[in-house]
Amino acid sequence: MVNDVISISTVRIAIFVLALAFLAFFIWLMRRTRLGLEVRAVTQNPAMAASMGINPDRINMLTFGIGSGIAGIAGVAIGLFAKVTSELGSDYIVQSFMTVVVGGVGSIWGTLAGATMIGGLQKVIEFLNPSNTLAAQTYMILFIILFIQFRPRGIIALRGRAAGD
Amino acid sequence: MTAPLAPRPFLARNPSVGWFLGILAALCLIVVILSPALGLDMVSTSFIKTLGKTLCLCLAALAMDVVWGYTGILSLGHMAFFALGGYMIGQWLMYARTEEIVLLSLAGGPIPPTATEVAQGVATQIFGVVGSSDIPAIWSFAHSLPLQLALVVLVPGIIALVFGWLAFRSRVTGVYLSILTQAMTLALSLYLFQNDSGLRGNNGLSGLQNLPGLAATSQDAVSLWFFLASAAALGLTYVLLAWATSGKFGSVLRAIRDDEARVRFLGYPVEGFKLFVFTATAILCGIAGALYYPQAGIINPAELAPIASIYLAVWVAIGGRGRLYGAVIGAAFVSLVSSWFTGGRVPAINLGFYTIDWVDWWLVLLGLSFVLVTLFAPKGIGGLFDLWQGLRAPDRKGAPLGPDQGALQEKEALE
Numbered sequence: 001m002v003n004d005v006i007s008i009s010t011v012r013i014a015i016f017v018l019a020l021a022f023l024a025f026f027i028w029l030m031r032r033t034r035l036g037l038e039v040r041a042v043t044q045n046p047a048m049a050a051s052m053g054i055n056p057d058r059i060n061m062l063t064f065g066i067g068s069g070i071a072g073i074a075g076v077a078i079g080l081f082a083k084v085t086s087e088l089g090s091d092y093i094v095q096s097f098m099t100v101v102v103g104g105v106g107s108i109w110g111t112l113a114g115a116t117m118i119g120g121l122q123k124v125i126e127f128l129n130p131s132n133t134l135a136a137q138t139y140m141i142l143f144i145i146l147f148i149q150f151r152p153r154g155i156i157a158l159r160g161r162a163a164g165d
Numbered sequence: 166m167t168a169p170l171a172p173r174p175f176l177a178r179n180p181s182v183g184w185f186l187g188i189l190a191a192l193c194l195i196v197v198i199l200s201p202a203l204g205l206d207m208v209s210t211s212f213i214k215t216l217g218k219t220l221c222l223c224l225a226a227l228a229m230d231v232v233w234g235y236t237g238i239l240s241l242g243h244m245a246f247f248a249l250g251g252y253m254i255g256q257w258l259m260y261a262r263t264e265e266i267v268l269l270s271l272a273g274g275p276i277p278p279t280a281t282e283v284a285q286g287v288a289t290q291i292f293g294v295v296g297s298s299d300i301p302a303i304w305s306f307a308h309s310l311p312l313q314l315a316l317v318v319l320v321p322g323i324i325a326l327v328f329g330w331l332a333f334r335s336r337v338t339g340v341y342l343s344i345l346t347q348a349m350t351l352a353l354s355l356y357l358f359q360n361d362s363g364l365r366g367n368n369g370l371s372g373l374q375n376l377p378g379l380a381a382t383s384q385d386a387v388s389l390w391f392f393l394a395s396a397a398a399l400g401l402t403y404v405l406l407a408w409a410t411s412g413k414f415g416s417v418l419r420a421i422r423d424d425e426a427r428v429r430f431l432g433y434p435v436e437g438f439k440l441f442v443f444t445a446t447a448i449l450c451g452i453a454g455a456l457y458y459p460q461a462g463i464i465n466p467a468e469l470a471p472i473a474s475i476y477l478a479v480w481v482a483i484g485g486r487g488r489l490y491g492a493v494i495g496a497a498f499v500s501l502v503s504s505w506f507t508g509g510r511v512p513a514i515n516l517g518f519y520t521i522d523w524v525d526w527w528l529v530l531l532g533l534s535f536v537l538v539t540l541f542a543p544k545g546i547g548g549l550f551d552l553w554q555g556l557r558a559p560d561r562k563g564a565p566l567g568p569d570q571g572a573l574q575e576k577e578a579l580e
Contacts, residue, residue: 090472093471094344094347094348094351094471097344097347097348098344098348101341101344101345134355134356134358134359135355135356135359137351137352137355138352138355138356141348141349141351141352141355142352144348145328145331145332145345145348145349145352146331148332148335148337148341148345149331149334149335150335152335152336152337152341
């Protein structure tokens, strides 16, 4: 509760703080730890990383585990304000893919930018056409398809060898 | 000096075509003999409809196999084209049928109904359910069968052309392209879910199994016609695709799948090839959908949900991608087994502490088998045919050294 006009529920603030905390944690993990270094090395060139004594299979397993774990945390956050069913994930699967693609694969800041853009855009379109949330999603997806035309690798694109290609 | 090898006939180069057409013809013959309409009345009409629908799904799987298994474009949008084809034919079926009903109900009046009255009656009948009584612009052609049939080809074709042009031109490949096609499917589905999309929102189009002008013909006969039409379409498409993928065109497609950049450097217009394959297979899916939905009887936007396109990919993967018969086997096997499991006729397994009800557990089984096939048998069911051929052809050990069939292989080179 802020004033008579605007009200923000405490839960949503808590989710916001939670998201920020995990964003900071992941940036620290990827930039400042041995694990982050190895993950980035395996992403860029698994064969070269392996010859430097990193076990790519182990890193892949750890990354997959960490990724699944963070998705679980997001599920907790969503569960605080949305309905929880066994099909909860399917509502968000396309949006979460879109976020990464728009933001740029392999960049945490890019993902943040993508999420901000997609979330903001959806609310703006809903604001312009409040009666129809389905249409808002349709227009947003169309916009993203067009956006990919101009920045096929996302807002923050990896360059050089890291881009893989 | 040996004489240059004469090109072998088409059937000798593609033995699967002969086998496939033979099996399909045998299936048609058996079904006709056992059908209620023409034969011994030993299989039910609903089973013939299931078989006909399965053949349409096989047709869609063939298209998916060419676009994914041969060209390496994992499109998660082909079921959307399938459903669009169904919507296009459904518009005519529903319009013409409703017009008949309206004419019948107005026939009792003292003076013949005017065209406006008929149009209004049709509009209220069709769109009353979404709270509207005007015919939307996208129904402008619904009165004419030839125009709607043209739309079955044109609508999926043009959407695929525009989308593919945008996507391939900016070199969106791999998982990005899959996500983009999935987003397109989701956008289409969300759009059609709206009531003001003009296609009756989430009610969809229904009553498609009643063919206009054929009220006197029983469903027994209609279902048999559609079964045979589906079989003919599947057979023709199989021959066409086998021909297209076995020649030089097919070689270029496989080359694009294996190393796109190298094909580009060799001077082939990769984008053109990909766009052509994407669009052509989208049209095939549209045609398959136009045959499927009159047998299913109802179509709604849920049919466009991204999960349907994922199922299509699962069928092709389980059957074995990169071989046409693999796609057909996968689609037929999985969808028939699926309708068997979800039909509630499979005995539940009682474990004492828990009863496995297959209607609920079938999806788990399907997901598990997809994971197992991907992990342990990447060639899918079609790989069994390789095993069988391995019995007849000696195992030459090692990977081939050259790209062509029959190239010298590793171990032979050592000896």
